[in-house]
Amino acid sequence: MIPDHDTIVAPATAAGGAIAVVRVSGREAFALCDRMFRGRKPLAEADGYTVHYGEIMDGDRIVDDVLAAVFRAPHSYTGEDSVEISCHGSSYIVSEILRLLTAAGGRMAQPGEFTIRAYLAGKLDLSQAEAVADTIAASSRAAHALASTQMRGGYSDELERLRDKLLNLTSLLELELDFSEEDVEFADRTALRETMQRIGAEIDRLRSSFSLGNAIKEGVAVAIAGAPNVGKSTLLNRLLNEERAMVSEIAGTTRDVIEERANIGGILFRFLDTAGIRSTDDRLERMGIERTMESIRRAQLVIHLIDASALAAAVPEPDFALRPDQKLLTVANKIDRAPALLTLPENIIGISAKQGTGLDRLCEALRRAVDTDALYHGDPVVSNSRHYEALTTAREALDRALDGLGNGLPADLLSEEIRQVIHALGSITARGAIVPDEVLQNIFSKFCVGK
Ligand code: GDP
Numbered sequence: 537m538i539p540d541h542d543t544i545v546a547p548a549t550a551a552g553g554a555i556a557v558v559r560v561s562g563r564e565a566f567a568l569c570d571r572m573f574r575g576r577k578p579l580a581e582a583d584g585y586t587v588h589y590g591e592i593m594d595g596d597r598i599v600d601d602v603l604a605a606v607f608r609a610p611h612s613y614t615g616e617d618s619v620e621i622s623c624h625g626s627s628y629i630v631s632e633i634l635r636l637l638t639a640a641g642g643r644m645a646q647p648g649e650f651t652i653r654a655y656l657a658g659k660l661d662l663s664q665a666e667a668v669a670d671t672i673a674a675s676s677r678a679a680h681a682l683a684s685t686q687m688r689g690g691y692s693d694e695l696e697r698l699r700d701k702l703l704n705l706t707s708l709l710e711l712e713l714d715f716s717e718e719d720v721e722f723a724d725r726t727a728l729r730e731t732m733q734r735i736g737a738e739i740d741r742l743r744s745s746f747s748l749g750n751a752i753k754e755g756v757a758v759a760i761a762g763a764p765n766v767g768k769s770t771l772l773n774r775l776l777n778e779e780r781a782m783v784s785e786i787a788g789t790t791r792d793v794i795e796e797r798a799n800i801g802g803i804l805f806r807f808l809d810t811a812g813i814r815s816t817d818d819r820l821e822r823m824g825i826e827r828t829m830e831s832i833r834r835a836q837l838v839i840h841l842i843d844a845s846a847l848a849a850a851v852p853e854p855d856f857a858l859r860p861d862q863k864l865l866t867v868a869n870k871i872d873r874a875p876a877l878l879t880l881p882e883n884i885i886g887i888s889a890k891q892g893t894g895l896d897r898l899c900e901a902l903r904r905a906v907d908t909d910a911l912y913h914g915d916p917v918v919s920n921s922r923h924y925e926a927l928t929t930a931r932e933a934l935d936r937a938l939d940g941l942g943n944g945l946p947a948d949l950l951s952e953e954i955r956q957v958i959h960a961l962g963s964i965t966a967r968g969a970i971v972p973d974e975v976l977q978n979i980f981s982k983f984c985v986g987k
Pocket of ligand 1: 762763764765766767768769770771869870871872873887888889890891
C-alpha cells in the first residue's frame with residue numbers, strides 16, 4: 537500500500553456516548569483544525585501531548601465546545617501530526633465537525649486507515665496491528681489477555697527469534713556456495729538437523745496453541761447433551777441468566793444455528809444449537825436429536841447431563857462418542873430430588889438447575905476445562921487464522937528442508953527451502969517487508985472506521 541499524504545479524518549467513537557472523539561491525522565492536521573478551532577492559541581503552535589480547550593466554529597456560528605489533544609509526528613499513533621477532538625457526543629455535532637474538516641481538505645478515512653498508517657510508519661508490525669482490532673473486539677478477560685500479549689509484541693518477538701535462527705542457518709549454507717570448489721561444510725549437517733528440528737518443534741507449539749487461541753477469541757463451543765427432560769433447557773437458562781448472556785443467531789450453511797454466549801470466569805463460552813435443546817415439541821424431537829448430534833460434533837466441550845436419581849443404579853453411558861480433542865463433563869442434575877444418602881462419584885458434578893445449587897462448581901469446571909495458563913503468563917498463543925496458515929506453510933517448507941537434508945540436497949537448494957520458512961514466518965509480522973495491497977486491504981477492512 538503506497539503511503540499517501542492526505543490528511544484523514546474520522547469519528548473514533550461509537551454513537552450514543554456523552555463524549556465523542558473525532559480523529560485527524562496527516563501533514564495538514566493542525567492547519568485543517570485551525571481553520572475551525574478557536575482556542576487561546578492555534579494548534580499549530582501547541583506542543584505535542586497537550587490538550588486545548590476551544591470552540592469549533594462554522595463561520596460565526598459556534599458548533600461545540602471541545603478539547604483538542606495534539607500529537608506531533610513522530611510521537612503519535614500514526615506517526616504523523618494528529619489531533620483528537622473531544623466534543624459532545626451528538627451525532628449531529630460529530631457530522632458537522634467532519635463536514636467542516638472535509639470541506640477544509642481532509643479526507644474521510646477508510647476502515648483501519650489510522651492503523652495502516654501506524655503500520656506503514658513502523659509503529660506496529662502487522663500482527664500487532666491485527667491485535668489492535670482483537671483488543672477492541674475482546675469481550676472476555678481471556679480474549680483481552682490474548683490480544684494484549686500480541687499487541688505488545690510478545691508474539692512478534694518469538695517469531696523474530698525463530699527467523700533469526702533460520703537466517704543464521706542460511707548464511708552458513710550460503711557461505712559454502714562461495715567456497716564450492718573446495719567442498720567444505722560450514723554448516724555441520726548434524727547440528728543443522730538438530731536446529732531445524734528444534735525450530736520445527738517451536739513452530740508446532742505455536743500451531744497447536746491455535747485451538748486455544750481460536751476458542752478464546754471466538755468463544756469455547758459447548759454442547760449440552762442428555763435424555764429428554766433431564767433438565768437441559770433449565771440448565772442453559774440458569775447459565776445464561778447468571779452470566780448475562782448474549783444471544784446470537786449464526787447463519788449456518790444449511791440452516792440457522794442458534795447459539796447463546798456467556799462469559800463465565802473470564803472466558804467466553806458458546807452454547808451451541810440451543811434451539812435443538814429447547815424444542816420440546818414431540819414433532820420436533822427427532823430434528824432436535826439430529827441437531828444435538830451436530831452440535832456435539834462441533835463442540836470442544838460436551839456437558840453430559842444425567843438425572844441424579846438414576847445414579848443410584850449406574851452412571852448412564854453417553855450415547856454419543858467424542859473425539860480425543862473434545863472434553864466431557866458429566867453433570868448430574870436434580871440432586872434436590874435424589875435420595876439424601878446418594879454420594880456422587882468424584883468426577884460427577886451434582887447440581888440442581890432448578891434451584892441453582894452446584895452451579896459454582898459447574899462454572900469452575902467449565903473454566904478449568906480450558907487451559908488458560910499460557911494466556912495469563914504472556915506466552916504467545918496464536919489466535920489469528922492468517923497466522924496459523926503462515927505457520928503451517930512454514931512447517932511444510934521446513935519438512936521439505938529436513939527431507940532435503942536427509943537426501944543430501946545441495947546447499948543452495950537447502951538454503952532456498954529454509955528461505956521459504958523464513959518468508960512464511962516473516963509474513964506474520966511483516967516487519968520491514970513489502971506486503972501486497974490485497975493482504976493489507978483484507979486485514980484492515982475488518983477494522984472499524986476511525987481505528
Ligand atoms: P430438557 O428436556 O432436558 O431440556 O429438560 P427441561 O429443562 O425442559 O426440564 C424438564 C423438567 O425437569 C422440567 O419440568 C423442569 O422444571 C424439571 N427440572 C429441571 N431441572 C430440575 C432440577 O434441578 N430439579 C428438579 N426437581 N426438577 C428439574
